[in-house]
Amino acid sequence: MKIEAKNLLLKYNGTPVLKDLSFQLEGKKIFGLLGRNGAGKTSLLSLIASFREPTSGTLLIDGEIPFENTKIMEQVAFIYERNYKEDTTTVKDMLEGVERYRPNYDREYAMYLVNLFNLPLKQPVNKLSLGMQSALNVVMGLSGRTPLTIFDEAYLGMDAPTREIFYRELLEEQARHLRTFILSTHLVSEMDYLFDEVLILHQGKILYHESYEELVSRGATITGEAEKVDRFIGTRHVLHEQRLGNVKAVVIHEILTEEQIQEAKAMGLDVGPISLQELFIHLTGEGK
Numbered sequence: 001m002k003i004e005a006k007n008l009l010l011k012y013n014g015t016p017v018l019k020d021l022s023f024q025l026e027g028k029k030i031f032g033l034l035g036r037n038g039a040g041k042t043s044l045l046s047l048i049a050s051f052r053e054p055t056s057g058t059l060l061i062d063g064e065i066p067f068e069n070t071k072i073m074e075q076v077a078f079i080y081e082r083n084y085k086e087d088t089t090t091v092k093d094m095l096e097g098v099e100r101y102r103p104n105y106d107r108e109y110a111m112y113l114v115n116l117f118n119l120p121l122k123q124p125v126n127k128l129s130l131g132m133q134s135a136l137n138v139v140m141g142l143s144g145r146t147p148l149t150i151f152d153e154a155y156l157g158m159d160a161p162t163r164e165i166f167y168r169e170l171l172e173e174q175a176r177h178l179r180t181f182i183l184s185t186h187l188v189s190e191m192d193y194l195f196d197e198v199l200i201l202h203q204g205k206i207l208y209h210e211s212y213e214e215l216v217s218r219g220a221t222i223t224g225e226a227e228k229v230d231r232f233i234g235t236r237h238v239l240h241e242q243r244l245g246n247v248k249a250v251v252i253h254e255i256l257t258e259e260q261i262q263e264a265k266a267m268g269l270d271v272g273p274i275s276l277q278e279l280f281i282h283l284t285g286e287g288k
Contacts, residue, residue: 001062001075001148001180002026003048008057010043017043019204021057025197028178030170032195032212034188034280039201041184042080045152048182049078061148074103079141080152084125084133091128091136092121095143102144110143116165130157138166142173152184163187167194188277198276202284212276219274219282220256223249228267239282251282 008021018040025031035041046052047059050066050073059066066072089097091114099105114121117135125133134157141149155166171194174181185191198215200207208215219239222229226248233250240251251274256264264271 002060003148003180004058004060004063006058008044008047008059009055010040010047010052011055012043017204018047018054021204021206023199023206023209025180025182027196028174028180029196030174030181030183030194032188032191032198033182033184033201034198034276035184035201036284039284040204041201042152044201045078045080045150045182045184048148049073049076049150051078074101075146076148076150077102077141077144077146078150078152079137079154081134081137081154081156084128087126088124090122090124091119094125094136094140098140098144102146104145104147106143106145109145110139113139113143113169116169117162131159131162134158135162135166138169142169145177145179148180148182150182150184153186156187160190163190167191170194188280189275192276195276200280200283207283216274216276216279217255219251219253219279221249221251221272221274222264222269223247223272224267224269228269232264232267232269239279251278253279253283 003025006022008018009016010018021044033041033045047054050068053067061072061076064072066076095110099107117132117139119132119135119139125136128136134155137154141151141154155163158166170181183191183194192212195212197209197211199209222232224247226243226246229248229250233252237253238250239253242249256271261271
């Protein structure tokens with residue numbers, strides 16, 4: 001599905017939460033949405049999922065306004081960490097609800113996932129552990145097979161081994177049934193390999209929207225004798241630096257050419273890549 005946002009503004013009680021956002025998400029890809037707490041990630045996803053309307057600006061899904069649009073919204077699933085404390089619905093009934101409202105729902109695949117995550121079908125959801133509730137969220141999101149599936153931190157209750165199962169299943173499902181996924185997460189280092197494209201949201205604005213490869217190529221780590229590091233860095237944009245004795249490590253925000261890399265190595269410096277998590281942390285740190 002194609003998502004188009006133009007000059008999106010969202011206010012809560014008169015305070016801007018999303019500020020003049022314009023972007024396009026196109027193609028059956030896995031998009032990673034990153035941002036610090038309060039950056040506006042859930043607010044943006046709630047607009048895409050038609051949970052609310054923008055204050056101003058335009059949001060289109062496949063060329064149509066999604067809000068209260070039944071045709072579009074049955075093709076969109078917004079999976080988020082819900083409070084099931086008062087919900088006595090059984091796992092079986094929850095999945096039957098998904099089947100009722102999602103035309104692409106695959107019951108056989110849902111049962112496969114139920115067994116994979118060891119979910120008890122007859123158990124009320126409020127009696128499940130937090131990890132099992134998160135697993136149920138994942139089962140509903142994957143088995144519904146909506147053309148646009150949004151996961152907003154819906155897997156945080158899982159332990160690390162269970163999250164790995166989810167990541168593996170997500171990639172296998174994407175290979176079998178291509179669709180558009182949007183994954184909002186704080187687990188950047190754990191999930192970065194899943195992303196085709198990345199959006200970094202900061203203080204209500206889009207800081208970057210690029211392919212994963214393009215984004216991580218924008219940074220490098222230069223390590224070596226402090227005086228030589230400083231000489232090589234010159235006026236380049238420094239995101240972060242550390243020093244131990246006479247050894248200095250600097251993270252720069254620049255795409256280095258092969259010639260520049262060879263120049264650094266000839267000076268006795270080590271040139272290393274920067275991870276998406278490191279880049280995200282430094283780009284959205286205090287004062288950025």
